[in-house]
Amino acid sequence: MNFTHNERTQDYLTRLCAFLDEHVYPVENIIYAETHELNPDGNWRNWKSHPLIDPLKQKAKAAGLWNLFLPSTELGQGLSCLEYAPLAEQMGRCVFASEIFNCNAPDTGNMEVLYHFGNQEQQDKWLKPLLAGDIRSVFGMTEPDVASSDATNMQATVELDGDELVLNGKKWWTTGLGHPNAKIAIFMALSNPENEKHSQHSMVIVPLDAPGVEIKRMLQAYGDYDAPFGHGEMHFTNVRVPKENLLVGLGKGFAIAQGRLGPGRIHHCMRSIGMAEKALELAMQRSLSRTAFGQPLIKLGGNGERIADARIAIDQARLLTLHAAWKIDSVGVKHAMTEISAIKVAVPRMLEQVVDMAVQIHGGAGMCGDFPLARFAAAARALRLADGPDEVHKGMVTRLELRKYQAR
Template identity: 60%
Template sequence: MDFSYSAKTADYLQRLDTFMREFIEPYESQYQKENFRLNGTPNWREWQVPPRVAELKQMARERGLWNLFLPDDKLGAGLSTLEYAPLAERMGRSLLAPEIFNCNAPDTGNMEVLYHFGDKSQQRRWLQPLLDGETRSVFCMTEPDVASSDATNMQTTIVADGDEWVINGRKWWSTGLGHPQAEIAIVMGLTDEDADKHQRHTMILVPLDTPGVNIERMLPALGEYDAPYGHGEVIFDHVRVPKENIIVGPGAGFKIAQGRLGPGRIHHCMRAIGAAERALELFIERGATRIAFGQPLLKLGGNTERLADMRVAIDQARLMTLYAAWQIDNIGALKAIKEISAIKLVAPNVLQQVVDETMQLFGGASMCHDTPLPGLLAVAKSLRIADGPDAVHRATIAKTELKQWQGRRHD
């Protein structure tokens, strides 16, 4: 295997880096202030996107830095999972950058679902506006009344009734539900409780303006509402959508989810590594320039040893993630389940470790938005839950490892 950059990756990475340094990074501090001024309230119905965001998105699109995640050279950059990974890392250094390049979750995963599994009508109606950056989308999977770490527990129902599907249930932590441009949700629900447990659930397209879709609230994550995106709780009360809104067909939900979540985890993990790199730079800068007890902070309290440990941890996480990306490209996400689970376990933990150590060095300044550290910490902790708790990933890794060991014993 070869993790060196392809010519396409190197070209995109150079242009991406230039755009971020010239336009995004100088704007981040102002964006934080504007966003708080416009959206410093839990009332998501009043949330707005700062106007400069749309300007930056248009500039990025004009420069060909758009839909970089999509493996289609007409609709996106046409990069493999491995080729895209370094770009995701570079974008991960900024909490704003993924949206500017139309590479932000949950839209990337939803676009991949529609690209790989949607029919022509669904692609025209819902995929194209997302690719153009005209609308936003939501993925509704997690439920408050069951242990959603086991997705087979989902109780929201999708029942056929004539030419329609009727949806009933409650979802929460539906990212992007508060965004003023959010128009469509992909909802995963139960269609046949008597089928095999991985063939009981279905994904269906639900426009958010459909009668019976009731958004109850946005949920603060570690005290932040993540405006203007939001993580919402929504009730589907006898929501009716046409039969043609189903994706692939009844019972295909888990098959689609595996296709959606495999590459998406590479994106998340590489962005986490980019965020960890930024935190490490802040650690070094702070440690080298701040003086306490007559010495730079780096020379106190074992901070140089911590620096070395963090450097090694980031590099290890990167190599593991690139290997998982290589596996997805070569054998597919379903066969790379152990490697995907491993990076979901490792990358967010590394980010959390690096951010935590950096916050210790910054002291009180780390607790407010004068630095990106609170946002990076929220990303790290959220990923350790949103992508499944660590215990689930460990169980998957162990189960796969034991199965492989038993297979070798019988060879």
């Protein structure tokens, strides 16, 4: 295994970092502050993107830094998981940066689904506008009335009625639902209860303006609506869409999900590592520039050792994630499940610890909007639940380890 960046990766990384330095970081705090002024409450109908975002997107597109995540030379930049990973890390240093390069979740996962599993008509109608950045999408999986850590608990349903599919049910923590450009959802629900449990569910493309789709509310995450992206609750009441909106076929939902979530977890984890690097950088700046009791903060209370612990933890997490990316590229998602589950546990926990250390060194300033640390802390905690809680991923690792042991 050689994780040295190849020439193509290094070229993209150099150009991406230069773009962030020149265009994004100088306006980062302005966009954070003014976005909340544009979107002061939970009324998602009035939410607006910051006016600087779209011009930044156009600059990124013109610079060839667009759709970097997609492994297609025709529709994206043709980068593998391992090649894209360091780019995702750099985007993670600023929580809205991924959107500027059309590399933001959940759109990346939805575009990958449409690229790998959509037919030509679905790709023409939905994938192309997503790749162009003209619309955004959401993914409806988690439900409020069941323990969604077990995805087979889903109560939402999909029924075939002639030439139409009829959808009913509730979804929540649907990321991006409040974005003004959100136009479609990929809805996962029970369709074939007679099948074995991982062949009972289907995925359907649903326009958000379809009759019967109701956005009930936006959900606060640690007191913040995450505007203008938002995480929302939506209800489907006898929603009818053409059967052509079905992805692959009835009962294929889990097979699609397995392909969707592998690369997406690499993206999440590498962005998290970028947040951790930024948090460590801020902690060092603060601990060297502030004094207390006659000494710089880095000399007090074991702060120097905490800096060292953070460096060790970040580098361990990065190597673990790059190994998972390498394995996905080499043998496929199905044969990299231990590594994918491992990073989903290890990386958010590392991020929590590093950010908490940085907040402590910043004191009260670490908890307010003057620094990105509070946003990083909320993201870290959320990621220990998003795409499956820690316990589910540990269970996966345990099962695979037991299988290897029993085989011996």
